[in-house]
Amino acid sequence: AMTHPLWPEIDRVTREQLSYAQQDVDGGIWQLFAEEGEMKMYRRELEEDGLVVDPLKAVHQIRGASAHEMAHHFWSPDVRFEWETTLEQVTVLDRISEDTLLFLQLHKRVWPTAQRDALFWSHIREIPKSDPANCDAHDTWIVCNKSSEHPDAPNDGKCVRVDLTICFVCQTFIDPPVAEGESVSRDNLLTKITYCSVVNPGGWAPASVLRTVYKREYPKFLKRFTQYVIDKTADQPIAF
Numbered sequence: 001a002m003t004h005p006l007w008p009e010i011d012r013v014t015r016e017q018l019s020y021a022q023q024d025v026d027g028g029i030w031q032l033f034a035e036e037g038e039m040k041m042y043r044r045e046l047e048e049d050g051l052v053v054d055p056l057k058a059v060h061q062i063r064g065a066s067a068h069e070m071a072h073h074f075w076s077p078d079v080r081f082e083w084e085t086t087l088e089q090v091t092v093l094d095r096i097s098e099d100t101l102l103f104l105q106l107h108k109r110v111w112p113t114a115q116r117d118a119l120f121w122s123h124i125r126e127i128p129k130s131d132p133a134n135c136d137a138h139d140t141w142i143v144c145n146k147s148s149e150h151p152d153a154p155n156d157g158k159c160v161r162v163d164l165t166i167c168f169v170c171q172t173f174i175d176p177p178v179a180e181g182e183s184v185s186r187d188n189l190l191t192k193i194t195y196c197s198v199v200n201p202g203g204w205a206p207a208s209v210l211r212t213v214y215k216r217e218y219p220k221f222l223k224r225f226t227q228y229v230i231d232k233t234a235d236q237p238i239a240f
């Protein structure tokens, strides 16, 4: 709840990530490295202590599912294995509040690097209409994932612990607009997605291997995830 010791960090980081996600990808610092249909993926080449960190920013737009549906399925532990292909284990260590969970994830080993795990809080919230970040969207949702500590998941050296900050921002526009009182169909839902990720691999990994994995895995993940939500919600009433 709001009184949880992590709450101030969760609130601050979520706000910071929302504004970071909404900054335009000016061609200057961001390098377009993948483009498929409406999906465009950018990265910045960045190394910290010789480790590839390469911040990533992806923008995508889809029809047929709402911002709430996209954000909810990205956040929900129950469906994670239905779309995430790089995980071996997912554990929810703590339910910090109704909309904030503490995850421990074991990632599949990326040869020849050591196996990685990730310990992070995951917070979902709707951005109120009054918030200027919402601009003219029908609804705006954000999921923010940020590495954290937890007594039940000490960094025991069996795995290399990554450090990650991730945000998944979704905005739904009703396009074309429908008259008051008219029902909205799924075809009218135009949802814009911005996905930002900074993953520090936490220990040595060859730059060439990581950059190859990033180039392969990120486009695959965003395409697979969005299609999964569209398919899963197709015959259900729209959840805004």
Ligand SMILES: O=S(=O)(CCO)c1ccc(-c2ccc(C3CCCC3)c([C@@H]3C[C@@H]3c3ccccn3)c2)cc1
Pocket: 084, 086, 105, 107, 110, 113, 116, 118, 145, 162, 164, 166, 197, 199, 200, 201, 205, 213, 214, 217, 218, 221
């Ligand atoms: O958006 S999320 O929160 C979705 C919840 O799972 C998330 C996304 C990605 C990661 C992640 C963690 C570790 C690693 C590497 C680092 C060295 C060896 C493994 C990677 C590499 C980049 C590749 C990758 C990219 C996309 C998806 C999965 N794998 C990614 C973690 C969380």
